[in-house]
Amino acid sequence: MDPTRAGASPLLVTVLLFPGVRLLDVTGPIEVFTAADGFGGRYRIRTVSADGREVTTSAGTRIGADLAAAEATDTSDVLVVPGGPGWERLIKDDALLDLVRTLHARSRRTASVCTGAFLLAAAGLLDGRRATTHWRQARDLALRFPAVRVEPDALFVRDGAVMTSAGVSAGIDLSLALVEEHFGGETARSVAKDLVVFMQRPGGQSQFSVRARAPRTRQDALRRALDAVVQDPGGEHTLTAMARRAGLSPRHTARLFHDELGTTPARYVEQVRVEAAQALLESGDDPLPAVARRTGFGSPESLRRAFARHLSTTPGAYRARFRTTGTAGQAPEQRAS
Structure with missing residues (x-):
């Protein structure tokens, strides 16, 4: 697929919402993809929740969903699965995990932010894959899901069609990497400058100095x-x-x-x-x-x-x-x- 060709449709990014989601896990990637549209990128962003209703984030802020997940039947180019501080509760939510599996099956690429990796792991989508999450939860991810090869200090990790990232800012790094993959380095660098963030943070870098x-x-x-x-x-x-x-x-x-x-x-x-x-x-x-x-x-x-x-x-x-x-x-x- 070459999205830069004349007449190409915008790439579809679907962002999953659920009660207790971390606000910046959602808005960070959305800002990157939205900003890319001003520098040669072409994205269409939509948010989905289980029932199509707004959700309350862990910060107490409410976010509206564009549609119910069951209505999102077309194929997404990127599915973003954010995390939340209540990940221990979330990984026991069978309905939410089924939703993650369904949306993943309809997506060309699935990317998690921070503790969103726990949702992917609990849904069985990280079995046999390399993955990362916030450094504070990396040990928990490895212990709870031994089939996942956890890289505890990477900013983000890609294994096949699945990408996982560390904390909030690493979700921005991951999104910039996708913009670069889709529309080239110049577009990604322009987005990074526009958002006043660093472009040069490859996924293989450590989370720490x-x-x-x-x-x-x-x-x-x-x-x-x-x-x-x-x-x-x-x-x-x-x-x-x-x-x-x-x-x-x-x-x-x-x-x-x-x-x-x-x-x-x-x-x-x-x-x-x-x-x-x-x-x-x-x-x-x-x-x-x-x-x-x-x-x-x-x-x-x-x-x-x-x-x-x-x-x-x-x-x-x-x-x-x-x-x-x-x-x-x-x-x-x-x-x-």
Whole structure:
């Protein structure tokens, strides 16, 4: 299918509503697809509920449905299944799960946002598939549904015709990836700029930065040292320099890294620098020597060795894979699988 051809019909996006749905899980994707219409995209959005009536979200806001799910008999190009804080109750709602199965069968692509993955899993749609959800619920998803291969920190995951995403903002990332797949990178980038969100957040990225993943420390001196590395990855971050900023001895600084973070100063610095290099490779055209210099590695060879250690790939291969949101380079038959 080539939606950009002359006379092509708009792509149909169906968004499922149910009582207790999270408001932003619904409106985030809708905003992305709606904004795309101003930049070369062509989408038709509709919301459905079990009986066609409005629902009250978890925030107390009411949202109207365009029609009852039973009336949505035509094929959707994308089905969006949002989540809600009451997912433990929702996965026991047999009528809702039947509705998810029915709408999925009528859709070319099914995409969940946040804990919407639990609805897909409970409906049996994730069995044998890779999937993700909000990091707080990833362990629950894996324990309750052992047939699902959970990737706990991915922003979004695609496995065949099913896509799952992490929290609210990751639902926007997933939607941008679909816009890129449908109408190209330029349209997706224009939408991202219009909504003032980042385009370059491929699905394979982690939900967290190195600094965010680090255990919380009670040591103010250590926090200052950590933050200095993140703020300027290309700066001087030897153990001596970090100890000087923290106002501690090098030996004491190294001990704090071990006791508080379970790592060494050198490893922490390298992890931050790798992450900074990833961001540059995803979003710019700087040659590898410039990327290595700006992120503190000094030379492309040092950068390559670090990527091999942490990511099991090369900077060039990483750039080729993650320069887009991750779906635009696939052949049409792969996209529809």
